[in-house]
Amino acid sequence: MNRRQLLQGSAVLPALVLFPGTEAVAAVPFGASTVRELARSLASKSFEAPDEKLPAKLNDLNYDQYRSIRFRPERALWRAEKLPFEAQFFHRGFFYKNKVSLFEVVDGQANEIRYRKEDFSFGNDVPAFTADDLGFAGFRIHAPINKPDYYDEVCVFLGASYFRAVAKGETYGLSARGLSIDTGEAKGEEFPTFKAFWLERPAANATSLVIHALLDSKSCAASYRFTLRPGETTVFDVEMSLYPRVDLEHAGLAPMTSMFFFGPNDRDEVDDFRPSVHDSDGLAIFNGKGESLWRPLSNPRDLQISTFQDLNPRGFGLMQREKRFAAYEDIESRFEARPSLWVEPIGDWGEGGVVLIEIPTREEIHDNIAGFWRPKVPLKAKSENNFTYRLHWGPDAPKPHSLARFVRTGIGARGEGSKLFVLDLVGDNLKGVDPNSIKGVVTAEKSEITNIVTQPNPDTGGWRLSFQCAVKKDTPVELRALLVRDDKPLSEVWVYRWAP
Structure with a gap:
């Protein structure tokens, strides 16, 4: 033309x-x-x-x-x-x-x-x-x-x-x-x-x-x-x-919305025959430093906004990692067949952050989860801003590394003022590894971590990392965990906000 x-x-x-x-x-x-x-x-x-x-x-x-x-x-x-x-x-x-x-x-x-x-x-x-x-x-x-x-x-x-x-x-x-x-x-x-x-x-x-x-x-x-x-x-x-x-x-690029009602990490006041109800169970991030993060989703009592600052992100997305029917037991909704959505930026997106918004909901009909990239510098009036990216709808993200991945986060009470966190991981790099060489590293802000245990999980062929965290009734706790071997990462990094 x-x-x-x-x-x-x-x-x-x-x-x-x-x-x-x-x-x-x-x-x-x-x-x-x-x-x-x-x-x-x-x-x-x-x-x-x-x-x-x-x-x-x-x-x-x-x-x-x-x-x-x-x-x-x-x-x-x-x-x-x-x-x-x-x-x-x-x-x-x-x-x-x-x-x-x-x-x-x-x-x-x-x-x-x-x-x-x-x-x-x-x-x-x-x-x-x-x-x-x-x-x-x-x-x-x-x-x-x-x-x-x-x-x-x-x-x-x-x-x-x-x-x-x-x-x-x-x-x-x-x-x-x-x-x-x-x-x-x-x-x-x-x-x-x-x-x-x-x-x-x-x-x-x-x-x-x-x-x-x-x-x-x-x-x-x-x-x-x-x-x-x-x-x-x-x-x-x-x-x-x-x-x-x-x-x-406050522009959100490559935004996505999903639903998380409850799961093994968040079943407070839930009376339901199903073990889990969600379209997505976590936010995955492959940041500009080459670090892979996994943030399990929750249905909070109050609005929660989390920002993961980054420079030139390599990918992020709301994922549905749990693919077993037994995890949902819902013949009609078939949550195990819901897609994950991974965003792959093409080119450099500069400074900004991946924003995760979790909104309280009492029903599964509401999309209460939002995720997107927010540039650090406001986009100016009368300017032209070009972005190229690739959306992957499917069973998983394009795997950027060989690290083990977290596939389940379970949380339960363990005495007064303490929570037990049980994290399951899978990955080929965990097979045949000497159990004595694997260590769980867990850190928390404003809280004490005790009883860190790592052990093989024969049912999944992976590993389990568990620990206790002292929690207060009105103070959110930021947690971070991973498996290491000889001080080198064996897994992606699990990050979580425990918000009472």
Whole structure:
């Protein structure tokens, strides 16, 4: 595409994207920089709230009514062409009132995908309504990930800037987001939204799918290019360009949200037949110093915010390490099949920190866990900020080292004012090691550690590290533990905040 074509197309696309309801036109040129230019242009203007206008009868749909509105699979984008990917669309209503513009890109030309009521089936309880061009709430991508002749749902973009994905053999769990702003701040969180997407038609033999997205918010605009590769691990290559309208002091990059209700480390006041209930059980970090950290999640009594300062992080993510059905005993939810999500920064991200937010919850329906990278220096208004990273959705993180890993954290009372911590580890480097050469190193701030014991665990083929910690009723305790051999690390570093 040459400059003249780009300029011609740029005169039409902003009208379609920035002013929903504009009359549809023929295909317009679309290039690699189109969405980036749209984001830059959008950030130079005052923010306008998303279009939430809906027929009155769709405004008050309940959960079951909305769930009964289904896109007809036989009308999926690219099904007739028998391409390796298909797209299906979500109807607006219930929580999902914002209108999202969708486009198909073919041979450098963008065509708007128009809403057609006949593409959906409606449940008997959905009230009749009249509408010509409602637009969409989002979309989902299908591909033959488990069987070569069946198109499974691989990812979904729906609501604000949220999206989820699965790998082979998995079910949906935690979510990623395009961007978070002021998460955990007292003044309240700002929720950016994806307002438009461009889906590039895949080739007949394609193994990847390219999706472009335009994000908007009161404080900034941004463009995204996602390259999706489904498989044993489903990978998203993400190219992001961020244009702040104001200084962003609390921006969250590569954010993710998950749920932790209870587990063996946190079962206070839980009356449930299941041993554990969570979409993720820990935060893993591979920091710029080459150190691997494991922070088990908890459901605290009060809001907890932890920041792990770093320079040029190599990776971080909310993980679901526990993969045994017996750890959950939930036939319907299948928590053991929920994916982990690992963020791999591409290039240097500079100074900042991985932020973990744990919010108290009394129900498993709430996503009470958030994690993201926060730059140390605020992102300045009217600046351009480019970030590239890779999202790995799958059973585990790409393993960056051969150190043993913590797979279970158990906590229980041990007398008055003392807690017993029992940590299980697995790893090939623990096999055949002389038990007398392994030592557990445990430290704590403002607390006494006693009875440190290390021993093989014949059930897991790994090792167990246990210790007692004196705790006070109203003082959080920061703990750190690892296994060493001849003063050299045998394991990653376990870090934990015991918050009564």
